[in-house]
Structure formats: structure tokens, C-alpha cells
Amino acid sequence: MNLAAFDLNLLKVLDALLIEGSTTRAAARVGLSQPAVSAALGRLRAALNEPLFVREGGALHPTEFARALREPLRSHLSALEQTLAGAGPFDPANCTAAFRISGSDFFSVMLLPELMERLGQAAPGMQLNFVDLVHEGNLHEIGRMDVDIALPCTHSIPPKIIAEPLFWADWLVIARRGHPRLARAGIGDGDGIPIEMYCQLDHMAFAPAGRHASFEDQVLATMGHRRRVSLSVSGFRDLYETVAGSDLLAILPGTLARAVTPRYGLTLHPLPFALEPALLWVAWSRWHDHDPAHRWLRGQIADLLRHLNDVERPLPRPAGGAALPAQAAE
Numbered sequence: 001m002n003l004a005a006f007d008l009n010l011l012k013v014l015d016a017l018l019i020e021g022s023t024t025r026a027a028a029r030v031g032l033s034q035p036a037v038s039a040a041l042g043r044l045r046a047a048l049n050e051p052l053f054v055r056e057g058g059a060l061h062p063t064e065f066a067r068a069l070r071e072p073l074r075s076h077l078s079a080l081e082q083t084l085a086g087a088g089p090f091d092p093a094n095c096t097a098a099f100r101i102s103g104s105d106f107f108s109v110m111l112l113p114e115l116m117e118r119l120g121q122a123a124p125g126m127q128l129n130f131v132d133l134v135h136e137g138n139l140h141e142i143g144r145m146d147v148d149i150a151l152p153c154t155h156s157i158p159p160k161i162i163a164e165p166l167f168w169a170d171w172l173v174i175a176r177r178g179h180p181r182l183a184r185a186g187i188g189d190g191d192g193i194p195i196e197m198y199c200q201l202d203h204m205a206f207a208p209a210g211r212h213a214s215f216e217d218q219v220l221a222t223m224g225h226r227r228r229v230s231l232s233v234s235g236f237r238d239l240y241e242t243v244a245g246s247d248l249l250a251i252l253p254g255t256l257a258r259a260v261t262p263r264y265g266l267t268l269h270p271l272p273f274a275l276e277p278a279l280l281w282v283a284w285s286r287w288h289d290h291d292p293a294h295r296w297l298r299g300q301i302a303d304l305l306r307h308l309n310d311v312e313r314p315l316p317r318p319a320g321g322a323a324l325p326a327q328a329a330e
Helices: 009-020 023-030 034-048 064-084 106-110 112-122 136-143 180-184 195-200 215-222 236-244 254-264 292-308
Strands: 053-056 059-062 098-103 127-132 149-151 161-169 171-176 202-206 228-233 250-253 266-270 278-285
Touching (some): 149 292, 161 254, 202 250, 228 236, 278 292
Parallel strands (some): 202 228
């Protein structure tokens, strides 16, 4: 291809289309009108002699050729943006960058309020968009440029992702205060529930991938036990709000359970069997590794989450990159 005859501005449009999958959203991202983006797409198709996208309904799906361009294009544009930003110190007070963060609704309670308060003071121009990511397979969204920072709960990080382990979270059983079966058995807040009784009661399961059973059920099965799951949901908030108004039991990460118990009138109980603690990470793609604004934001996130560790167990080594600073820079 003759680059002298190619409008390099079109690459910015292509990058936005690969991220958004929509000419309307891509237009908003690059500050153009939707007709201008459509016209740019036509010029890209002509210059590259490639359709690039196939429309299905209201979405644009990249061809195999376009998908192959996604990572190198984003990597080169990101490096160029960082170069043009200059070598001076990053000033969060003047940052107007927008970031898409993905995680379970655990973080709606345990992160977002404090994070937004901190950003309001230190980086008032920064914009966040928080979206669901609740199973490790969705980590590949980072590679597809749908997500800037992910907060996964997993023991396996894809090789193209850089990740820093933040904390271990243990599990607790939650029930509504005054649960009739527990009350009749004399089991109060903080008391253990015998495993036979535990399995006889009705339960809710956190099953983000649409399954009716969870990892807890697999562990029980290896012990020769089985519980009755009356309801499965994809969010933690659904768990504790439903338990607060019913006779169902559920398990929550201990840090979250202790945070919501006073407001929702719950009782907390240790699990009647051993369950592997959850491991929470902050993860990002390699082309964002040295971006000053991105590095600053993920440092703030790590600083706010590290103290949630409630399991005496060493954290694993970071995956794919250097560790974040022990204290986020202000």
C-alpha cells in the first residue's frame, strides 16, 4: 500500500469502529457525525479493498481481516498518543480521558463510591463507564478493546493480559434475621449451621454464566451432599436483596456480606464446609501498560481494594507485567 496516498486519519475511525461496532457510537468517540464516519468507512473499504465489517441488525461485525488489525492498530495508536502527550508528569486534575471498567456488582458496593469520591477531588474531568464482567471468559473483552480495565475473580489469567492480584475473599452464608428454621434450631448470628440442615434449606446461587448450579454445588457433590437451589441469579445485589425478604440462604464474599448486613437485616454464618476463597485481580491489556492516565487510575483502584483481603494466604505473582505501586500516587 502507498501510505503517501492514504489518509491516516481513517485509522482513528477504524479503531473506533472496531471498539464500538457501530457507526453512531464510533462517531461519538472520535467527535464526528455519523454520516462522516459512514463515509470514512467507505473510503477505508476502497483503500484496503476489503469490506472490513458485515452488518447484522444494528451492529457491525468485523471480518477476519479487520479482527487481525485490531490489536496492532490499537497498540500503535496508543503508543502514538502517549508520545504526543509528551514526557511531562501526568496531572490527573487536567485529565479528561474516559475509561470502561468491567467487574461484578461486588464493586458497586466495595469500590465505586470511594473511587468516585477520590476522582471528584483529584481527577474531576475523568469519566468512567462501569459494565458487567462476571466470569473469566469475558477477560478476552480486553483483547477485543471493549474494556480498558477489568476486575475479574479468577485463578487463571489469559496470556495476553497483564494482571495484578489484589486480595483474597472468603465466603459467608447469609440469611434473613428471624429465619424461622434457624430460629427454631437456636442458630443465631455468627453461629454455624450443620451441613445436613444447610442442605435441607432452600438456597439461591450466584451463577453468572446462566447455570443453575455453582462451584459450591460441585464441592458439595464431592462430599456426597446436595442442596436445593430454588433460584439462581447473575448479580450479588440480587442475592442479598432476595435473601433479606425470603427464607432462602446464599453465600457472599465475606467483605461484601459484612458491608451489606446492617442495611439489609441479615445474619452471617460460616460455611459448613471448606470452599476455596475467591481471588480478585485488576487486569488490563498490554498496550495500556504505560499509558499515564490508565496507570494512575488502576493504581487508585488497587489502593482502594487491597485492604479487603480477609484470607491469610500469599497473593500469587502478577501476570504478565510489573506490580502496581503499593500506594497510589495522588
